Amino acid sequence: MARMTMIEAIRDAMDVMMGQDETVVVFGEDVGYFGGVFRCTAGLQQKYGKTRCFDAPISEAGIVGTAIGMAAYGLRPCIEIQFADYMYPAYDQIVSEAARLRYRSNGEFTCPMVIRMPTGGGIFGGQTHSQSPEALFTHVSGLKTVVPSNPYDAKGLLISAIQDPDPVIFLEPKRLYNGPFDGHHDRPVTPWSKHDLGEVPTGHYTLPLGKASVVREGSALTVLAYGTMVYVAQAAVAETGIDAEIIDLRTLVPLDLDTIAASVRKTGRCVVVHEATLTSGFGAELAALVQEACFYALEAPIMRVTGWDTPYPHAQEWDYFPGPARVGRALVETMEA
Amino acid sequence: MSEPGPLSLHVPEPAVRPGGTPDFSNVKIPKAGAVPRPEIDANPEDIRDLAFSIIRVLNRAGEAVGPWAGLLSDEELIEGMRHMMTLRTFDARMLIAQRQGKTSFYMQHLGEEAISCAFRKALSPGDMNFPTYRQAGLLIADGYSMVDMMCQVYSNARDPLKGRQLPVMYSSKPHGFFTISGNLATQYVQAVGWAMASAIRNDTKIAAAWIGDGSTAESDFHAALVFASTYKAPVVLNIVNNQWAISTFQGIARGGAGTFAARGLGFGIPSLRVDGNDYLAVYAVAKWAIERARRNLGPTLIEYVTYRVGAHSTSDDPSAYRPKTESDAWPLGDPIERLKNHLILRGAWSEERHKQAEAEILDSVIAAQKEAESYGTLHAGGKPSARDMFEGVYAEMPPHLRRQRQQAGV
Numbered sequence: 001m002a003r004m005t006m007i008e009a010i011r012d013a014m015d016v017m018m019g020q021d022e023t024v025v026v027f028g029e030d031v032g033y034f035g036g037v038f039r040c041t042a043g044l045q046q047k048y049g050k051t052r053c054f055d056a057p058i059s060e061a062g063i064v065g066t067a068i069g070m071a072a073y074g075l076r077p078c079i080e081i082q083f084a085d086y087m088y089p090a091y092d093q094i095v096s097e098a099a100r101l102r103y104r105s106n107g108e109f110t111c112p113m114v115i116r117m118p119t120g121g122g123i124f125g126g127q128t129h130s131q132s133p134e135a136l137f138t139h140v141s142g143l144k145t146v147v148p149s150n151p152y153d154a155k156g157l158l159i160s161a162i163q164d165p166d167p168v169i170f171l172e173p174k175r176l177y178n179g180p181f182d183g184h185h186d187r188p189v190t191p192w193s194k195h196d197l198g199e200v201p202t203g204h205y206t207l208p209l210g211k212a213s214v215v216r217e218g219s220a221l222t223v224l225a226y227g228t229m230v231y232v233a234q235a236a237v238a239e240t241g242i243d244a245e246i247i248d249l250r251t252l253v254p255l256d257l258d259t260i261a262a263s264v265r266k267t268g269r270c271v272v273v274h275e276a277t278l279t280s281g282f283g284a285e286l287a288a289l290v291q292e293a294c295f296y297a298l299e300a301p302i303m304r305v306t307g308w309d310t311p312y313p314h315a316q317e318w319d320y321f322p323g324p325a326r327v328g329r330a331l332v333e334t335m336e337a
Numbered sequence: 338m339s340e341p342g343p344l345s346l347h348v349p350e351p352a353v354r355p356g357g358t359p360d361f362s363n364v365k366i367p368k369a370g371a372v373p374r375p376e377i378d379a380n381p382e383d384i385r386d387l388a389f390s391i392i393r394v395l396n397r398a399g400e401a402v403g404p405w406a407g408l409l410s411d412e413e414l415i416e417g418m419r420h421m422m423t424l425r426t427f428d429a430r431m432l433i434a435q436r437q438g439k440t441s442f443y444m445q446h447l448g449e450e451a452i453s454c455a456f457r458k459a460l461s462p463g464d465m466n467f468p469t470y471r472q473a474g475l476l477i478a479d480g481y482s483m484v485d486m487m488c489q490v491y492s493n494a495r496d497p498l499k500g501r502q503l504p505v506m507y508s509s510k511p512h513g514f515f516t517i518s519g520n521l522a523t524q525y526v527q528a529v530g531w532a533m534a535s536a537i538r539n540d541t542k543i544a545a546a547w548i549g550d551g552s553t554a555e556s557d558f559h560a561a562l563v564f565a566s567t568y569k570a571p572v573v574l575n576i577v578n579n580q581w582a583i584s585t586f587q588g589i590a591r592g593g594a595g596t597f598a599a600r601g602l603g604f605g606i607p608s609l610r611v612d613g614n615d616y617l618a619v620y621a622v623a624k625w626a627i628e629r630a631r632r633n634l635g636p637t638l639i640e641y642v643t644y645r646v647g648a649h650s651t652s653d654d655p656s657a658y659r660p661k662t663e664s665d666a667w668p669l670g671d672p673i674e675r676l677k678n679h680l681i682l683r684g685a686w687s688e689e690r691h692k693q694a695e696a697e698i699l700d701s702v703i704a705a706q707k708e709a710e711s712y713g714t715l716h717a718g719g720k721p722s723a724r725d726m727f728e729g730v731y732a733e734m735p736p737h738l739r740r741q742r743q744q745a746g747v
Contacts, residue, residue, distance in 0.1 A: 025537060051537045057567055062526055062560030069467070069530025069544070072515065075537065089556070096520040097527065103729045105508040105516035106498045110732070142730050165732035210735065254735035 004200040005192045007177045009151035010040045010116070013158035014078055016204050018048050021076060024162060026053040028063055028080030028116075037082060038118060038177060060090035064115060068097050071113040071167075078162050084117035084171060085128040091136070098167040099142030114161045118174040119147070120228055120275050121312055122181060122321050125174075130312040132227075132276035137169045138252050138285065144168045144209055145252040149176060149230040150197035153250060156207030164209060173227035181228055182235035183323035212256035214263070218245035221269035221300075221334055224260060224286050226250065229273040229322070236327035242335055244271075252282055260286075261293040268299035269334050273327055278306040300337035305330045351586035355656060359666035364642075366668050369396035369612075370403020374621075377629045381607040388598035388608040391642055394617040399678035405621040411685035417458060417616050418680060419694060420478040421450035421673050426695075426702045427473070427483060428647075431490055434706070435504075435651045439714035440490050442504045444470050448646030448664065451616040451672035452577055454478045456545065459623035460513065461631075463542045467515045467528035470505050471577065472547050479512045483702060487709035494719030495712040501725070522548055522555030525574070529565045532572035532630070543571040543630040551582020553597055554590040562638075566604040569635035573626040574606070576638065577613065579645035584658040601638030613643030614672040617679070642669065723747040 004012060017024045026044055028036075032055035035042030044053040056063045060081055067077035081087045087094070094115065101111040121130035137145045144166055148154035154172065161168035175181045179191045192198035215230060220243040223233045230248045237244045245263050249255065264270045270290050272283040283304040290302055305322045313320055352360045372392045375384045394406045401407065409417070428445035435443040446453070453474030460466070466475050476486060485497050489507055492500040498508060508516035515531075518524060528546030535542045548558060553576060565572055576597045580587050591597060601608030607629070611622040619641065626637035644667040648655050655661075680686030713719035727734065727742040734742070 023538075025534075057560075057563050059560045059563060061557055062564050065523065065526030065557060065560060066530030066533055066564050069527035069532070070534040070537075072527065073465075073531045073534035073538075075534045092520060093523060093526075093557075096518060097523050100518075101516060102732070104498065104502050104506070104518070105510075106501070107729055108508050108510040109516050144731075254737065257736065 001199050002202050003193050003198050004151045005178050005198065006148070006151045006154050006172070007039050009155040009200050010158055010172060011042060011044070012200065013155040013162070014041065014044060015047070017078070017159060017162045018044065018052060020204065023075045024078060025070065025075055026078050027056050029056055029058055029082050031055060031080050036080065038174065040116070041080070060086055061093055064090035064093040064098065067113050068093060068101065068111055071111045072101065072109045076112050076162055078114040078116065081115060081117045083129050084119040084133050085131045087117055087133065094137070094143070095140050099140050102166065103142060110165060111167045112165050114158070114168045114170050116170045116172060119171040120173040120175050121317070122175040122183070122185070122228060124314060124317050125312070126314040127311045132274065132307070134171055134252055135276060135280060135282045138282050142167070143253065145171065146209060146250065147171045147173065147226045147252065148250060149173065149227055149248050150180070150195070151192055151200050152197045153207060153213070155200050156205055157209065157250065159204065160206040160209050163206065168209070171227070175228045180231045182231040183321065184235065185318055207250070209251045210254035210256055211250065212259040213248045213250055214245060214259065215248045216244065216246040218243040219267060220244055221271060221331065222247060222260070222263040222267045223271050223273060223331070224249060225273045226252065227275065229275060232322065232324050232327055233273055235324040236331055239324060240328045240331050242331045244331060255289070257289060257293065260290065264290050264294040265297040268297050270298070270302045271327070271330050271334050272302065272304045273322060274306050275322065276307055277309045278304060279309050281306055300334050303330045303334050349586070349588040351588065351659065353660055353663070355658065355660055357660055359660045359663040361666055361668050364668055367391055367393065369393040370406065372403070372405070374404035374625070377625055377632065378634055379607065381602070381605055384607055385602055388602055388610060389595055391610050391612050392618050392622055393612040393615050394621060395615045395675050395679050399675065399682045401617055401679060405618055408621050408624060409617060411680070411683060413458070414616070414676065414680055415685060417454055417620070418673070418676050418686070419698065420454040420474065421616070421676070422694060422698050423702065424450045424454060424474045424477045425673065426698050427477065427486070430702050430706055431487070432651065434490070438716065439710070440492070440504050441715055442651055443490065444505050444650045445647045446471055446473060448671065449577065449579055449613065449643050450474055451619050451676070452613050452641045452643060455616045455619035456575070456623045459620055459627050460545065463513070464545065465513045465515055465528070465531055465542065466545045466547065467524035467531070468517060468547045469524070469549055469552070470517055471549065473505065473507065475514055476507060476509060476512055481509055481512045481514070483705035484708050487706055488712055491709060491714045492720065493709070493713030494721060495709070496721055499725040499728070500721035521552040522557035526557045526561040526564060529561045529570045529572050532570040533564070533568050536568070536571055536633070541631065543573065543627060545573045545575060547575045547577065549582060550576065550578040550580070550587045550597060551585060551590050553600065562601065562604040562606060565636040566606055569633070571630035571633065572636045573623070573630055574601070574636055574638045576640045577643065578640050579643050581645045581649070581659070583649045583653060596640060598638060598640035606636050606638045608638040608640070610640045610642060612669055613641030614669040614675060616672060616676045644669065
């Protein structure tokens with residue numbers, strides 16, 4: 001075991017996979033010599049050479065498009081889009097190509113590839129360094145979408161993603177890179193070194209894609225969250241004293257509906273929390289699925305606490321970000337409903 | 338220079354519209370044999386002229402002349418002839434089949450047969466093409482089963498793609514033919530990535546990217562050139578300039594650039610322009626570029642100058658936007674006629690042998706069609722299972738798809 005931040009855990013996952021599989025290549029903007037603007041690829045070029053880890057031109061479509069070609073050849077590219085906010089130029093390649101290669105060629109060509117993207121807000125990133133575009137991926141058949149919330153999960157899930165035979169969108173909440181964050185921006189942040197989940201095994205291990213994690217057991221209601229919102233939900237639960245069960249989804253597609261449904265059938269209540277905007281966000285899918293699977297167990301309407309339906313603002317960061325107070329109010333309302 | 342006044346937008350127009358007299362006087366056609374053949378390791382700066390000329394081998398008389406001539410034997414040329422004739426016959430049969438309602442859609446290659454057929458012959462086993470929907474000659478010239486191609490067009494029970502894809506969107510890994518996408522230009526940059534992968538793995542295989550004149554305007558075209566140039570990827574970047582993108586003449590995509598080949602120069606990529614209706618010239622230039630890629634000398638851009646004689650697709654009527662007789666006026670003629678004349682001049686072919694070949698090829702295409710139709714057509718006979726619809730989205734079917742398949746009752 002070793003103490004790692006989420007950045008180090010992600011770097012370590014790539015290190016482990018590059019070490020054991022020569023077909024794993026890592027590239028993106030500033031990813032090579034410099035080691036990434038968030039340090040997630042630091043040292044990899046030095047260790048594995050310029051043809052395994054390299055800098056790319058500033059062209060998201062080019063990065064994803066070439067990676068698809070490499071994957072079709074038989075490599076396992078693990079590429080980086082510097083911010084999820086900048087994936088849009090590559091969206092055609094992701095949706096029309098990566099996601100459909102296997103289907104449209106009846107398995108002749110496949111796309112074992114990971115696209116890493118720092119995601120989420122809470123860092124005064126403004127409109128183009130804060131977005132949470134997961135619903136734009138979960139809506140696409142053929143993609144898997146993963147959002148880790150801690151170093152241990154990040155490494156295990158990223159190794160699984162790299163080994164996975166299908167394209168995986170790996171969204172890394174950059175707010176969590178250095179330590180967990182519960183939305184209390186006025187308090188100092190605890191680094192991962194002081195957190196249990198900063199204990200990360202060295203070497204190779206995996207966590208299954210499509211398996212949620214119950215991070216707090218409870219009986220009063222079920223909170224469905226992922227990424228930074230896992231910690232916000234924990235704070236809200238602690239502050240309201242409601243005995244909630246908190247589920248960290250970890251993988252959005254494929255979704256662990258069994259764990260979700262079992263919890264809601266037990267608690268009878270459900271609150272969905274995400275940073276992304278409300279309308280047609282992934283919360284809508286979660287609410288619909290819970291309603292279908294647990295209708296007769298539900299004792300209250302399913303509530304969603306999310307970002308507002310606006311672009312992510314700068315000055316109004318904490319009015320936008322769904323913090324513990326807003327989540328706490330939803331928990332109380334759901335209990336009273 | 339005029340005084341500043343109100344600005345006005347320039348919207349290019351083709352020289353002639355329906356009702357007008359076709360006019361290609363603006364297309365400068367150099368004499369066959371006039372363009373030099375540089376060494377394959379030539380400095381791109383030194384061969385810039387090749388992006389503005391047209392490499393041609395066959396002259397008006399049907400003779401093969403100049404430095405790009407002399408690469409193919411009689412037997413090889415006759416084989417190339419048969420490939421082009423097969424593709425044309427295949428197209429004609431599938432066009433009729435579409436009109437008969439046996440499938441929903443078809444796209445033919447009429448006038449462009451030399452490009453994909455000759456290029457395929459210059460590749461080696463293991464090389465990978467990233468084609469558009471108008472390079473089926475790559476499959477025909479590599480001996481891919483016409484029955485399988487037709488089954489794909491018919492989306493029948495034997496369709497290799499299980500009825501999931503629109504007609505002509507073939508895929509055949511064993512034949513170095515990457516799965517075709519409806520989204521234009523996406524494969525251009527993927528080809529560069531495939532070539533980079535081959536280089537990363539110290540392999541000896543090269544990639545060939547394909548795009549039409551219209552699609553060079555897509556951003557993926559530019560991304561492909563940047564990446565190919567930056568990493569010196571072993572890729573041949575092919576642009577088939579058939580003058581038309583559905584109803585839009587090539588000037589709309591080309592803008593102020595003299596040629597599409599010239600696009601490569603700004604990226605430091607050696608760029609050549611070739612007579613796309615000259616089987617010998619296409620082969621010679623393809624061979625040159627493939628050799629460059631194979632020797633790790635980097636990418637080459639090739640513009641094939643040709644003309645889309647047929648409609649864009651079975652859903653298109655070109656008489657709505659261009660003169661009906663425009664293809665007759667096309668100065669580079671017909672690729673099959675030109676090779677035929679050349680072979681006759683060489684004493685390797687004759688009108689009789691041509692007629693005989695036509696009859697044989699028609700027989701073989703009809704036989705393939707009969708077999709393909711025995712497995713069903715789009716609306717009749719065998720078809721892929723509805724279960725196939727749910728397979729292959731992922732390597733392993735996730736729970737939500739299993740539930741949906743159950744709901745669909747299949």
